[in-house]
Amino acid sequence: xxELEQSESDLIAGLVAIIRRDLLLxxxxxxxxxxxxxxxxxxxTLFPLATGPSAEQLLQYGPGVLWVAALLATLLALxxxxxxxxxxxxxxxxILSPQPLPLLVLGKALAHWLVTGLPLVxxxxxxxxxxxxxxxxMGILMLTLTLGTLSLSMLGxxxxxxxxxxxxxxxxxxxxxxxxxxxxxxFGARTVSLAVAGDATSAGVYILAxxxxxxxxxxxxxxxxxxxxxxx
Amino acid sequence: MSDTLAMGGYGAxxxxxxxxxxxxxxxxxxxxxxxxxxxxxxxxxxxxxxEANE
Amino acid sequence: MWTFFHKLASPPHFxxxxxxxxxxxxxxxxVLTAVGxxxxxxxxxxxxQQKDAFRIIYVHVPSAYLSMMAYMIMAVSATIGxxxxxxxxxxxxxxxxxxxxxxxxxxxxxxxxxxRPMWGTWWEWGDPRLTSQLLxxxxxxxxxxxxxxxxxxxxxxxxxxxxxxxxAVNIPIIxxxxxxxxxxxxxxxxxxxxxxxxxxxxxxxxxxxxxxxxAALLLYRVRSEVLYRERRARWVRELVAGQEAIx
Numbered sequence: 001x002x003e004l005e006q007s008e009s010d011l012i013a014g015l016v017a018i019i020r021r022d023l024l025l026x027x028x029x030x031x032x033x034x035x036x037x038x039x040x041x042x043x044x045t046l047f048p049l050a051t052g053p054s055a056e057q058l059l060q061y062g063p064g065v066l067w068v069a070a071l072l073a074t075l076l077a078l079x080x081x082x083x084x085x086x087x088x089x090x091x092x093x094x095i096l097s098p099q100p101l102p103l104l105v106l107g108k109a110l111a112h113w114l115v116t117g118l119p120l121v122x123x124x125x126x127x128x129x130x131x132x133x134x135x136x137x138m139g140i141l142m143l144t145l146t147l148g149t150l151s152l153s154m155l156g157x158x159x160x161x162x163x164x165x166x167x168x169x170x171x172x173x174x175x176x177x178x179x180x181x182x183x184x185x186x187f188g189a190r191t192v193s194l195a196v197a198g199d200a201t202s203a204g205v206y207i208l209a210x211x212x213x214x215x216x217x218x219x220x221x222x223x224x225x226x227x228x229x230x231x232x
Numbered sequence: 233m234s235d236t237l238a239m240g241g242y243g244a245x246x247x248x249x250x251x252x253x254x255x256x257x258x259x260x261x262x263x264x265x266x267x268x269x270x271x272x273x274x275x276x277x278x279x280x281x282x283e284a285n286e
Numbered sequence: 287m288w289t290f291f292h293k294l295a296s297p298p299h300f301x302x303x304x305x306x307x308x309x310x311x312x313x314x315x316x317v318l319t320a321v322g323x324x325x326x327x328x329x330x331x332x333x334x335q336q337k338d339a340f341r342i343i344y345v346h347v348p349s350a351y352l353s354m355m356a357y358m359i360m361a362v363s364a365t366i367g368x369x370x371x372x373x374x375x376x377x378x379x380x381x382x383x384x385x386x387x388x389x390x391x392x393x394x395x396x397x398x399x400x401x402r403p404m405w406g407t408w409w410e411w412g413d414p415r416l417t418s419q420l421l422x423x424x425x426x427x428x429x430x431x432x433x434x435x436x437x438x439x440x441x442x443x444x445x446x447x448x449x450x451x452x453x454a455v456n457i458p459i460i461x462x463x464x465x466x467x468x469x470x471x472x473x474x475x476x477x478x479x480x481x482x483x484x485x486x487x488x489x490x491x492x493x494x495x496x497x498x499x500x501a502a503l504l505l506y507r508v509r510s511e512v513l514y515r516e517r518r519a520r521w522v523r524e525l526v527a528g529q530e531a532i533x
Contacts, residue, residue, distance in 0.1 A: 183463035
């Protein structure tokens with residue numbers, strides 16, 4: 001019993017350690033967090049600029065725009081997930097470390113979400129306001145975006161691992177991840193639209209939560225496998 | 233016969249779909265054949281090149 | 287039984303025995319497709335709702351079915367190659383991808399053409415099958431793009447195998463999400479109700495015929511793939527040298 005507790009606490013310690021490490025690294029490079037956030041805000045601005053300021057129209061496609069922009073901003077940020085580790089050799093260290101690689105990868109993806117996804121979620125009510133989204137929808141918006149961006153970080157880490165070190169890996173990453181990300185987009189954006197219309201949203205939220213748990217639990221294994229392959 | 237072609241007014245749709253299917257299938261076959269010949273040719277050239285060096 | 291598979295996995299053996307199967311599948315496939323198409327396009331009675339337009343089903347459904355089967359073949363053989371490191375398996379995955387993409391394109395094109403008289407538009411986002419097929423086409427392109435982006439062939443095999451597996455796991459989710467999305471819009475189904483046997487049997491024959499043609503095409507491509515991958519091996523050099531001597 002004691003051995004089990006010991007190894008469990010080792011795993012948790014490892015997870016916490018890698019999250020702390022990545023958060024510290026991100027702290028030293030504020031651009032990692034700020035750039036995707038600014039990108040998000042700017043893309044949200046593009047749509048009203050392109051289609052006109054009519055309030056009804058904005059309310060209609062507002063949830064969709066907020067979600068697509070979040071998806072694109074997350075994709076943009078994913079490029080850097082393994083890149084710096086790959087370049088300075090710490091990726092080799094991670095792969096060789098005694099901690100299971102899926103665990104470390106999970107930690108990295110979680111840290112990545114904390115740096116890029118969470119600020120996005122926190123800023124979304126502000127941007128949603130510009131789309132005349134009513135304030136009682138903000139809760140659902142933030143909940144769905146949390147579940148969604150977390151799923152995207154998990155899914156995206158697979159793509160990032162597959163393309164790390166490739167030329168023009170950025171565009172390829174997006175190409176690989178976007179089809180897989182479409183269910184998240186569908187469930188998330190449509191649930192928010194349902195909330196705006198006043199319909200029941202529980203089904204969408206449950207589906208998103210289930211999908212999030214699915215990706216959080218399984219994608220680290222795929223990412224770890226992809227990382228080992230890419231680093232050969 | 234003209235009945236078959238007309239397909240109750242939908243002839244253009246039905247026959248263009250059928251035609252597209254035939255074209256795609258033939259195209260796949262032709263592309264596969266050409267690829268095979270190209271591979272054989274490339275290997276042949278490589279062989280001759282290495283033999284010339286020996 | 288195991289020796290059969292063991293020998294099959296050996297590239298020179300596969301290269302030798304494949305042509306027989308290719309010929310059988312190709313001929314059987316073409317014959318069956320001709321029979322099924324003749325019966326479906328010309329003999330079968332018209333549909334109550336769609337009149338003669340429904341006949342597009344005889345090319346649309348087989349191509350849609352094969353587009354999905356090709357993906358499964360790709361994912362399964364890639365996984366087998368990844369786990370058991372069988373080179374032939376990776377070759378099958380690589381060969382299946384472009385074929386699958388073509389059949390997906392055909393399914394989309396015939397589906398769109400079918401939609402025009404039925405819905406009045408060339409594209410209907412509200413049809414879940416059309417949208418799902420489009421996403422599947424993107425998955426195929428992603429797979430082929432990843433393969434061509436990686437120079438090392440072994441790495442390309444393994445990386446694309448991971449991608450194919452992740453995609454395969456996601457396909458049911460994608461399908462479900464698109465259905466959920468269109469159900470919010472009360473999307474129309476393309477074909478409602480049961481099909482009488484005079485309509486159904488030619489369809490089944492066509493599906494079988496298309497599948498056999500696909501199998502022939504796949505085996506042919508795998509053969510080329512094997513030849514290319516093994517180009518430095520002795521059996522290939524002897525084979526090509528022998529061919530050159532004849533010609």
